[in-house]
Ligand code: ADP
């Protein structure tokens with residue numbers, strides 16, 4: 294704790310830090326999980342079973358039993374009746390506290406025991422003569438081992454008393470909000486009055502909850518808006534091309550751009566031509582053709598005399614991009630460099646030299662490309678594929694390299710509108726909302742793994758017809774080694790089961806040259822069945838592959854399944870995706886597989902996924918580095934999010950001091966986010 298007003302022992306501070314509590318304001322915002330009602334005494338005879346109650350009485354008996362195991366048994370009686378208090382672990386001090394004749398208060402749940410009604414491990418304390426009942430409910434906080442409730446309560450109580458809780462919102466606007474003041478809201482949530490409905494508290498429906506959610510959403514909107522504004526003030530090169538290279542590429546492609554591709558390109562062009570850094574998210578479902586858009590954007594940067602870089606989340610995907618872009622750009626007289634973590638030092642040095650000298654107009658690599666110190670002669674545009682894998686942190690880190698390059702982020706995981714509005718509000722968004730013509734929809738089948746043999750038959754049949762297939766091995770989260778082993782075993786098994794079919798294997802641990810060789814053989818149809826781990830999840834593009842088999846589909850996330858399924862359905866042939874599952878399925882697993890069966894629309898899948906999983910997981914939120922939402926849920930609290938957005942606009946325009954105060958409170962210790 295940095296505050297001079299609140300002193301905390303170092304050992305305690307460490308435990309608090311494990312709860313994410315670093316600043317005193319963090320303590321203020323550390324809200325209870327639940328409450329215990331110690332504001333009233335229930336007569337023992339009236340105590341309902343299985344509800345936490347507080348009783349008060351006199352100790353009539355106190356005994357330590359050794360059978361069946363050591364325990365302390367205390368008979369507590371009031372005018373209405375008696376109940377046994379039973380402790381399986383106890384200290385001598387507790388035994389002393391429970392001396393016969395002592396008046397005690399006990400909080401716990403009464404239940405039926407062998408020797409009559411009992412409370413197991415109640416919270417007890419001795420009652421003095423002028424002991425008054427508390428007026429508010431007792432908070433129970435989320436905690437970690439070694440940090441007890443009473444310490445937390447004391448520290449939070451001190452923080453509440455010492456911190457400045459004055460309202461950050463101007464009075465004029467507060468009236469319109471019709472929500473309690475900040476100070477009232479936090480006091481209520483830490484110490485709600487007993488008449489406050491537990492239900493509403495638990496469901497976070499109380500006005501006090503609404504106020505905190507609103508403040509949090511407002512802080513997020515303000516932060517995003519400020520980031521956006523900072524960017525509009527930043528300087529970037531104006532990238533205006535003469536269209537020479539673009540036309541050459543378009544002339545060489547076997548297809549024409551879809552209307553949607555043309556539209557998003559125009560949006561990107563307008564950004565590139567402006568003197569401020571572009572931060573544009575390009576969304577388009579799997580197979581919608583984002584790569585060619587990226588290539589054309591890169592060509593504009595190159596035409597303008599700058600370099601471009603493309604980064605991808607996995608080495609396999611980066612490599613696929615590299616091969617495709619090299620094929621596209623080399624005929625135009627351009628040099629494409631490739632850099633990866635696993636390449637030879639000499640190769641990497643050569644690639645870096647080409648980037649630093651400007652000899653390479655385009656560089657492709659994994660995101661490690663941007664994490665090391667890398668010099669570009671004139672980087673004008675950075676493209677990040679599959680952005681959903683990258684957090685805001687990385688999004689910002691990029692801006693430091695080579696001045697302020699324009700950034701294009703591409704994602705096939707569509708972000709539902711509410712999430713885009715909250716988490717990605719600092720970005721501009723373009724959407725490719727149509728697939729290239731001539732695609733046949735993918736048919737999805739859910740098949741019990743017991744029928745795996747039939748599925749192998751289907752693979753043989755597809756191959757006999759000149760088609761190709763993928764066989765994806767299960768995700769084994771506990772162990773990467775186990776996952777590899779499974780892939781290797783499956784490869785051997787399928788080779789044996791499918792004589793005459795060339796079966797390839799690709800996984801994350803292979804040397805990148807070997808991986809590339811297998812992928813190239815698959816592209817040329819020298820390998821007809823590709824056994825793979827989930828490394829092929831994103832980006833891999835072999836249009837002749839029309840069958841996708843995914844084992845243990847129930848273990849995978851919907852976004853992942855959608856990505857995997859998107860590897861087929863890229864050509865004119867009818868494509869199928871077989872989701873093999875291991876019975877019995879949990880209800881959630883059933884619901885998720887049903888979503889995959891019902892639709893191939895990425896937006897719909899994302900929406901359902903969000904409903905099934907909640908926004909935190911959906912975004913891989915913890916790593917994202919953005920000020921995370923602890924209280925609000927942009928989906929459930931959408932009306933509040935809309936209000937917060939409007940308020941953000943007004944505050945920025947009319948009350949800059951309030952903006953400062955609000956962000957200081959809500960981003961305490963995280964302001965570097967705004968300066969980054
Ligand atoms: P994604 O958006 O999933 O990254 P890709 O860029 O890999 O999709 O494109 C999928 C496939 O569609 C590729 O084979 C690509 O060459 C092809 N493609 C892209 N645009 C068009 C188009 N306008 N018409 C036909 N095929 C296209």
Ligand code: MG
Pocket residue numbers: 583584678831832
């Ligand atoms: Mg792609």
